[in-house]
Amino acid sequence: xxxxxxxxxxxxxxxxxxxxxxxxxxxxxxxxxxxxxxxxxxxxxxxxxxxxxxxxxxxxxxxxxxxxxxxxxxxxxxxxxxxxxxxxxxxxxxxxxxxxxxxxxxxxxxxxxxxxxxxxxxxxxxxxxxxxxxxxxxxxxxxxxxxxxxxxxxxxxxxxxxxxxxxxxxxxxxxxxxxxxxxxxxxxxxxxxxxxxxxxx
Amino acid sequence: xxxxxxxxxxxxxxxxxxxxxxxxxxxxxxxxxxxxxxxxxxxxxxxxxxxxxxxxxxxxxxxxxxxxxxxxxxxxxxxxxxxxxxxxxxxxxxxxxxxxxxxxxxxxxxxxxxxxxxxxxxxxxxxxxxxxxxxxxxxxxxxxxxxxxxxxxxxxxxxxxxxxxxxxxxxxxxxxxxxxxxxxxxxxxxxxxxxxxxxxxxxxxxxxxxxxxxxxxxxxxxxxxxxxxxxxxxxxxxxxxxxxxxxxxxxxxxxxxxxxxxxxxxxxxxxxxxxxxxxxxxxxxxxxxxxxxxxxxxxxxxxxxxxxxxxxxxxxxxxxxxxxxxxxxxxxxxxxxxxxxxxxxxxxxxxxxxxxxxxxxxxxxxxxxxxxxxxxxxxxxxxxxxxxxxxxxxxxxxxxxxxxxxxxxxxxxxxxxxxxxxxxxxxxxxx
Numbered sequence: 001x002x003x004x005x006x007x008x009x010x011x012x013x014x015x016x017x018x019x020x021x022x023x024x025x026x027x028x029x030x031x032x033x034x035x036x037x038x039x040x041x042x043x044x045x046x047x048x049x050x051x052x053x054x055x056x057x058x059x060x061x062x063x064x065x066x067x068x069x070x071x072x073x074x075x076x077x078x079x080x081x082x083x084x085x086x087x088x089x090x091x092x093x094x095x096x097x098x099x100x101x102x103x104x105x106x107x108x109x110x111x112x113x114x115x116x117x118x119x120x121x122x123x124x125x126x127x128x129x130x131x132x133x134x135x136x137x138x139x140x141x142x143x144x145x146x147x148x149x150x151x152x153x154x155x156x157x158x159x160x161x162x163x164x165x166x167x168x169x170x171x172x173x174x175x176x177x178x179x180x181x182x183x184x185x186x187x188x189x190x191x192x193x194x195x196x197x198x199x200x201x
Numbered sequence: 202x203x204x205x206x207x208x209x210x211x212x213x214x215x216x217x218x219x220x221x222x223x224x225x226x227x228x229x230x231x232x233x234x235x236x237x238x239x240x241x242x243x244x245x246x247x248x249x250x251x252x253x254x255x256x257x258x259x260x261x262x263x264x265x266x267x268x269x270x271x272x273x274x275x276x277x278x279x280x281x282x283x284x285x286x287x288x289x290x291x292x293x294x295x296x297x298x299x300x301x302x303x304x305x306x307x308x309x310x311x312x313x314x315x316x317x318x319x320x321x322x323x324x325x326x327x328x329x330x331x332x333x334x335x336x337x338x339x340x341x342x343x344x345x346x347x348x349x350x351x352x353x354x355x356x357x358x359x360x361x362x363x364x365x366x367x368x369x370x371x372x373x374x375x376x377x378x379x380x381x382x383x384x385x386x387x388x389x390x391x392x393x394x395x396x397x398x399x400x401x402x403x404x405x406x407x408x409x410x411x412x413x414x415x416x417x418x419x420x421x422x423x424x425x426x427x428x429x430x431x432x433x434x435x436x437x438x439x440x441x442x443x444x445x446x447x448x449x450x451x452x453x454x455x456x457x458x459x460x461x462x463x464x465x466x467x468x469x470x471x472x473x474x475x476x477x478x479x480x481x482x483x484x485x486x487x488x489x490x491x492x493x494x495x496x497x498x499x500x501x502x503x504x505x506x507x508x509x510x511x512x513x514x515x516x517x518x519x520x521x522x523x524x525x526x527x528x529x530x531x532x533x534x535x536x537x538x539x540x541x542x543x544x545x546x547x548x549x550x551x552x553x554x555x556x557x558x559x560x561x562x563x564x565x566x567x568x569x570x571x572x573x574x575x576x577x578x579x580x581x582x583x584x585x586x587x588x589x590x591x592x593x594x595x596x597x598x599x600x601x602x603x604x605x606x607x608x609x610x611x612x613x614x615x616x617x618x619x620x621x622x623x624x625x626x627x628x629x630x631x632x
Contacts, residue, residue: 004280004368006490011533017488018535022542024481025493025595029543030550031477033468037562037576041631044624053471054478055599061479062603066486073369081491083592083601085608090597093590094612097583098619101594102627104579105562108587109495109543109595111580116544117551118559120569121576128580129496133503135581136588140520147589156605168605180472196625197632 003076005069026113035114037105037121044102046192049183056176067169077165087150104128219419220436222341227305230293231415237286238395244279245388248272254385280368287361296459309341310350316431317344338430345401349394359387463553482603489535492600495543496587498536500524505531536596564631575630 009017032054033039042048070077101107104125106114111129114122140147158168186192194200223231246257247265250272255262269275293301316337321344326332342350363380370377402412410424425433462469485493504524507515508531515525525531551557563572587593590612592601598616601609624631 004277005487007488009489014489014535015538018538019542019545021481021485021488021493022539023546023549024484024542025478025539026543026546026548027550028474028477028481028546030547030554030556031469032471032474035547035551035556038564038631039468041624044620045628045631050468050471054475055594055602057472057475058478058482058599059602061476062482062486062492063605065479065483066603069487072371075487079490080486080604082604083597083606083608085606085611086591087608087611090590090608090612091615093586093588094615095619096586096589097593097612098586098616099623100579100581100583100586101616102579102620102623103630104576104583105631106576106579106583107495107594108499108583109493109593112495112540112543113547113550114562116547117556120559120561121563121572124573124576125580125583128577128582129499129584129587130503131577132581132584132586133496133500133588136585137503137518137520140588141518144519152607155607157607157610158605160607165605172605197628199632 003070003073003079005075006079025109026116029110029113030117034110035117035119035122037114037119040107040110041102041105046186046196049187052179052183056179060173060176063169063172067166071166082154082156085150085152085155086148087152089147089149092146100128100132218422219417220422220425220433221418222414222420222425223418224305225418226293226297226301228415228418230289230301233289234286237282240282241279241286242388242392244269244275244282248276248279280364283361283364283368287365290357290361297457300457306350306354311347311354313344313347313351314340316340317347320344321348338434339428339432341429341432343428345397349398352394353391356387356391359383360391363387464555466554466556478599479603482600485600486603491535492596492603493539494536494592494596494600495540496584496593497596498534498540499584500588501531501534501537564629566629566632572630 029035033050034054039048039050043051066075066077066080069075097107104111104121106122106125108129111122111125115126156165156168158165161168163171243265247262249255249257249262266272266275269278316339319337320339323332323334323336324345326334327336363384366372366377366380367384401408402415407428410420411428414420422433425436462473468474482493485491501524504515504521507521508525512525515521516527518525548557561569561572563569567575583593587596590597591608592598592612594616597606597609598613602613
């Protein structure tokens with residue numbers, strides 16, 4: 001038998017699955033406190049490492065899960081979507097998104113959750129997103145060559161480093177554990193916020 | 202409690218009152234389990250292709266196979282239902298380790314005591330007409346029910362384990378071969394008990410209240426008094442102690458850990474929420490073959506509006522024509538529907554935790570108006586950045602990171618770099 005996953009769904013099942021999965025996504029984002037721009041931006045002031053903790057634990061769970069399930073033959077990894085890498089635009093896009101994040105207090109996904117529970121600033125952020133995307137569409141033709149520069153296709157880190165996917169996943173988990181250790185120390189012993197900004201929390 | 206102090210209540214009163222026997226979570230699990238067994242037995246029987254072992258008529262195999270199209274589909278369906286079954290049991294075992302596994306299963310459903318063994322002996326002798334001894338009093342489940350439960354709880358892991366080995370061909374062929382034999386044997390054992398269970402529950406007149414208690418959770422006190430005397434006494438003693446104000450205060454129904462976690466006002470510790478998010482993300486990859494996201498959905502919404510307002514412009518524009526193509530629905534995309542779910546999930550979580558409120562999050566040194574303007578500006582920069590990067594923190598960093606995409610890690614690093622550096626220069630906004 002071929003691998004069971006990913007499933008090929010009918011349209012109705014697809015729409016239902018999308019809404020249901022989105023539900024849990026939104027639910028856990030809200031539970032994590034990501035419906036608050038104060039909580040989110042506290043990350044960048046070293047006050048609260050929630051963004052790193054949530055993001056990395058989620059990535060590690062999904063990454064190890066996928067690696068194991070494909071090892072067991074339950075999931076066909078070649079059927080899983082891997083985003084195309086565009087080195088330069090992704091570097092620049094990351095800088096813009098990071099700047100927008102600290103200026104506006106959210107990122108697109110968290111803004112939806114925050115807007116849903118009544119955060120007015122998040123609703124303005126959402127309006128901004130539409131404006132930004134529209135603006136990008138306007139100027140994209142003139143920056144098109146930059147927008148497709150550094151194209152590497154659906155490259156993964158293990159492919160790039162020439163190691164097996166499982167080793168890559170394991171290494172990521174180890175790195176994440178190191179990051180969690182640093183995060184706990186930063187909130188506790190190291191007092192990075194006080195040392196950087198010269199005041200108590 | 203000696204039998205001399207046996208309480209003699211007026212039986213008429215007893216028939217009026219109902220007492221609670223099953224928690225709603227147990228009732229739901231029972232019926233989920235019943236439906237799954239029905240499905241799995243039906244499809245499983247039709248999947249047995251060998252002439253030697255097939256015990257159902259050929260027309261049944263043909264009928265069930267045709268309902269699902271092909272035999273391969275039937276097998277997929279059987280496995281999918283089995284995996285769902287395993288998942289639901291796992292959720293109960295993990296989140297309800299104390300409540301459902303320890304208190305319900307170990308202490309109530311399978312714990313056979315001396316009375317139980319006597320009950321079994323006397324019951325058999327009475328059926329054979331060799332004894333007139335009265336049956337010893339029973340707890341919340343009688344010895345027969347406990348024997349059945351014990352058998353089922355021993356067989357369920359066997360069925361699950363062998364099923365997984367068969368479905369995914371784990372291990373050498375010999376192991377898979379033995380798994381097939383064990384799978385059938387364990388199912389056969391459960392089915393033999395199931396026949397008695399279904400007969401007692403659905404047909405046997407004296408056990409009618411037990412059947413209805415699996416729907417409503419309640420049994421008439423008279424039934425408890427007659428059939429589950431020890432349990433009735435426990436319930437009664439507790440009630441009397443409370444009435445006399447003697448006992449420790451009525452055990453305040455401590456919310457289960459899950460309920461408490463769902464309603465807690467504080468944010469979850471990052472690792473919990475991250476774990477939940479990771480499982481959701483993993484499920485998304487398994488079910489639809491791609492990850493979660495956000496900004497791509499917004500882009501589709503915008504493209505949809507453009508295709509309505511200015512269809513000619515949108516389909517001719519070098520960028521928007523990526524999304525707007527004649528004859529292709531713009532909104533037929535995973536993220537478009539997922540975002541609806543995200544908002545719903547946020548509302549439900551916020552409602553449970555009491556976070557629903559119109560407010561503005563801002564630093565102490567700026568006015569709400571400034572905050573709104575900055576939020577709009579930040580949103581615009583993020584929106585453009587997300588399009589340039591072909592994804593945002595959800596779609597690229599989180600989902601791409603999980604498949605170890607090289608672009609995702611480049612993006613992540615630059616997001617955090619810009620965030621930490623920008624934070625220093627924009628500290629007036631937040632501190």
